[in-house]
Amino acid sequence: MPDPLEQFLIEYVDAVGGLADEIEPQVYDVLMPDAATPQRIAFDPDALPEHPSAQLLTFGSALLDELLARAQQRGQIGLAFLDDAHLQPHALAQRITRDLVLPEAITLRIENIRPLYVTHSVFWFEVTYLGEEKEQALFPLAIDRYYVRPVRYLNELLNGERLNDTRRWSFADAKALPPDQAYVAAREGIVRTVRAEINTRQHQTQTHLAEQTARMKKYYADLRAELDERIKKANARGDETESLRLRQDALNREEQLRLDDLGRKAKIRVQIKLVNLLHIKIPRLFIRTHVAAKPRSVPVIRPGSLTLTWDPFTEKTDALACPNCQRPTFELQVNHFGVLHCAECNPGKVKS
Numbered sequence: 222m223p224d225p226l227e228q229f230l231i232e233y234v235d236a237v238g239g240l241a242d243e244i245e246p247q248v249y250d251v252l253m254p255d256a257a258t259p260q261r262i263a264f265d266p267d268a269l270p271e272h273p274s275a276q277l278l279t280f281g282s283a284l285l286d287e288l289l290a291r292a293q294q295r296g297q298i299g300l301a302f303l304d305d306a307h308l309q310p311h312a313l314a315q316r317i318t319r320d321l322v323l324p325e326a327i328t329l330r331i332e333n334i335r336p337l338y339v340t341h342s343v344f345w346f347e348v349t350y351l352g353e354e355k356e357q358a359l360f361p362l363a364i365d366r367y368y369v370r371p372v373r374y375l376n377e378l379l380n381g382e383r384l385n386d387t388r389r390w391s392f393a394d395a396k397a398l399p400p401d402q403a404y405v406a407a408r409e410g411i412v413r414t415v416r417a418e419i420n421t422r423q424h425q426t427q428t429h430l431a432e433q434t435a436r437m438k439k440y441y442a443d444l445r446a447e448l449d450e451r452i453k454k455a456n457a458r459g460d461e462t463e464s465l466r467l468r469q470d471a472l473n474r475e476e477q478l479r480l481d482d483l484g485r486k487a488k489i490r491v492q493i494k495l496v497n498l499l500h501i502k503i504p505r506l507f508i509r510t511h512v513a514a515k516p517r518s519v520p521v522i523r524p525g526s527l528t529l530t531w532d533p534f535t536e537k538t539d540a541l542a543c544p545n546c547q548r549p550t551f552e553l554q555v556n557h558f559g560v561l562h563c564a565e566c567n568p569g570k571v572k573s
């Protein structure tokens with residue numbers, strides 16, 4: 222199996238348009254596009270005596286840190302297509318009626334179906350917890366920018382095997398939430414996740430803090446008791462007690478300082494930073510339907526048309542946006558004014 226660092230160097234140099242020439246096993250001459258002369262890089266420390274000008278590329282080396290930082294910089298924002306999908310599902314109308322729960326009184330008629338690319342944005346947030354010790358974690362979060370909903374299934378597809386850097390189809394993009402607003406939505410999502418994590422950590426830290434505080438108070442109480450005893454004895458002997466009293470004051474101050482310090486360390490601070498962003502365009506079938514009332518039910522249905530979407534990757538109808546309150550739903554109802562709504566809202570009731 223090739224050395225992962227060697228693999229990384231070869232792929233990185235290729236991606237930036239440089240050249241890597243293996244002059245002997247584990248020793249390369251690398252010419253970066255922005256450099257005038259090649260740089261000799263060795264993976265094997267034993268090769269260094271023979272190649273004194275070579276830089277060693279190992280885990281923890283400054284050279285690796287630099288290459289990783291540059292590689293990450295390059296990949297900060299990317300665009301990819303995930304479009305090796307089958308766009309003509311069999312019996313789509315039946316599948317839609319199976320996925321959705323619609324009121325008895327209405328009929329849906331498909332007027333047209335067209336594929337559009339839906340833009341998804343995957344935000345990678347680096348979260349740093351600063352407490353007793355520093356810890357970092359990376360959270361990816363994907364947002365469907367047509368519906369403005371988080372999507373979970375993308376994480377499995379991010380290994381890159383199915384992502385392409387060019388589009389396969391010529392159809393247009395669906396309307397998408399602007400990137401800055403998508404960022405705000407993603408950030409709210411990550412803050413919710415991180416808040417739950419902090420509560421757990423804060424609880425552990427508080428328990429730990431209570432134990433440490435109790436231990437420290439006991440320690441100082443013992444010291445004070447010992448000092449009191451000495452003062453008592455000194456008094457009995459008629460010796461001076463001034464220095465012992467000063468020692469008592471110093472002890473009290475020291476205890477307070479150390480307790481404050483414990484309290485400060487037990488507070489967790491969090492930093493959230495966006496490190497990478499990948500926009501992925503994925504085809505979706507947009508299905509425009511005409512909604513009509515069945516005979517002898519409600520007179521007119523509003524709205525008279527609904528746009529549904531079918532996801533060829535999950536092979537499911539997406540939750541539709543409730544025509545009345547915009548919340549995602551799989552079930553529509555109709556009130557006696559003929560207004561379509563979800564189970565969460567009822568326009569007939571709201572107005573009364």
Ligand SMILES: [Zn+2]
Nearest residue numbers: 543546563566
């Ligand atoms: Zn609703």
